[in-house]
Amino acid sequence: MKDEGAEPYPSKRLGQHFLRDRGAIQRIVDALSPKAEETIIEIGPGTGALTSVLVERAGRVIAVEFDSKLETLLNERFAGLENFKLVMADALTTDFCAEILPARTARLVANLPYNISTAILQHLIRQRACLDEMVLMLQKEVVERVLAPAGTSDRGFISVLVEAYCETEKLFDVAPGAFRPPPKVWSSVMRLKFRPRINAESTDEGLLWEVVSAGFALKRKTILNNLRHASGRLQEILKRNGGASIVLCKANVELQRRAETLTLEEWGKIVQTIS
DSSP states (O other): OOOOOSOOOOOTTTTOOEEOOHHHHHHHHHHHOOOTTOEEEEEOOTTSTTHHHHHHHSSEEEEEEOOGGGHHHHHHHTTTOTTEEEEESOTTTOOHHHHTTTOSOEEEEEEOOGGGHHHHHHHHHHTGGGEEEEEEEEEHHHHHHHTOOTTSTTOOHHHHHHHHHEEEEEEEEEOGGGEESOOSSOEEEEEEEEOSSOSSOOSOHHHHHHHHHHHTSSTTSBHHHHHHTOOHHHHHHHHHTTOHHHHHHHTTOOTTOBGGGOOHHHHHHHHHHHO
């Protein structure tokens, strides 16, 4: 592995902030605790500051990078390492299960760009068949939304989605000065472990997420108003079951409640009512 040379400046367009603080890097690696026999996926290796520690401890490191200007730097820095694989691709569309072969499962670590972190989270959850655990650094505000319990204003679609599929734990905060260039906000590192099965009583997961998405369509509106304005398949299903107000009554959900007050169990009851 070669030493760092001249490094390109982070791209503002891509929302890049390269992690530089060695203390923060070590805390992330310690939280992940890579094993000599396992495969680790890293999203957004940047200039390889975290990667350089991972390749020393993990059996295999699959680094997924979108920025083409970093390709030469990363290939040169980790030249000759048999346990390093660089995948130049968009993490929003990458088939991680295919990239880790012949391994069947992997753990993942990432410093996610703030502007697409929620979208990547949703994609990673779709890839859960081959992912056991993730240690992610996101904007502190995003982590607060992800972990927001029912009844709090920060709760949204992503909170319910993550709760359904993952056990979560906030680990620590990271100050802006740990990055180049420093972002205007603090970051937080969190751990997500995938559950063996969805944590909701629902026989139709697709329908569950249609209902939750419709419920949060306009946060200031009641769950009744939002479901009344559902479209497509969901609208037809609600009509067949007597309409949104009848469905909510059967599920024992008060009509004037807002989506952020509903528990995962209550979302499941709504879906059970119309399934």
